[in-house]
Amino acid sequence: MRADARANHDRLLAVAGAVITEQGVDASMRDIARQAGVGLATLLRHFPAREALLEALLRTNFDELTARAAEVESTSPPGDALRLWLRDFVTCTANYRGVVTSMMQAIEDPESALHNSCVTMRAAGTRLLSRAQDANLARADLDGADLFALASALTWLGDQPGLETRADHLFEVIVSAILTDHAG
Template sequence: MRADARANHVRLLVVAGAVITEQGVDASMRDIARQAGVGLATLLRHFPTREALLEALLRTSFDELTARAAEVETSSLPQDALMLWLRDFVACTTNYRGVATSMMRAIEDPQSALHTSCVTMRAAGTRLLTRAQAADVARTDLDGADLFALASSLAWLGDMPGLEARAEHLFGVVMSAILTNADSSDTEEERRPRARS
């Protein structure tokens, strides 16, 4: 790739990240090109589809989540590893509004540009769940697809106006439903009665 083309590529990703953070994954490709100071044809040469652009934006984050799963798997207790990874997953996927829906679609569509990275990331989370189940600290009637759906639901909540403030509480509720013990300080905190307003 020529130096000017590489510079355009990087600039498009930076601008696309900012636009999608503000407007969500359905942001106009034309608007992204305009804000990057290039024509739509230039954007489409680099990223022929919206999913190709999303994949380029998200690949690094998804790869980091996959690596993070391996890291916490070896450095943390099974229930803590699962909770830490899920918290990171939710934080990552709420960076770009609407990405949870795109991920769920991509999992079901092998032709999607996001499919491979989503499947790899889901497998990393599944390993953490399986490890927690083997340690008898997570319920056994869940599988990786269930975990991914629950985590994506938590990310979706972060996108909903008025629900952002409830996200942390609901994360604790979901974790207390997944884990079968109360050793974690986060789940213990969420179990405490809340003062009525």
């Protein structure tokens, strides 16, 4: 990619991240382009659809969550690792208002630009859940899809007006439903 094209690409991602953080995933593509100081055609040349832009923004975050799962898996007891990763998942995905719906749709749609990132991230969480289950620290009747749905629900709760202040409490409620009494 040419240097000016790379600069436009990077500026578009930075601006899109800020705009989507503020306005949510349905933010105007035209507004993103305008705030980045480029035309809509330039934005669409780099990101031909909103989902492609979201995928580019989220891929790095999802890759970091996948790496974080491996890190906590190797450094923390199973229950603690699962709790830490769930907290990181909620924190990361809460950065972009409204992303939960896009993630839930993408994981079911192999044609989605977000699909591979979501599947890889869910697999990382599933490994942590399985490890906690093997140690008899997590409910045996949950699978990776359940964990992804519950983690996504936690993010959604934080997006709801009036529930932001309850998010930490609700996180603990959900985690206590996932982890058994044997977890510490």
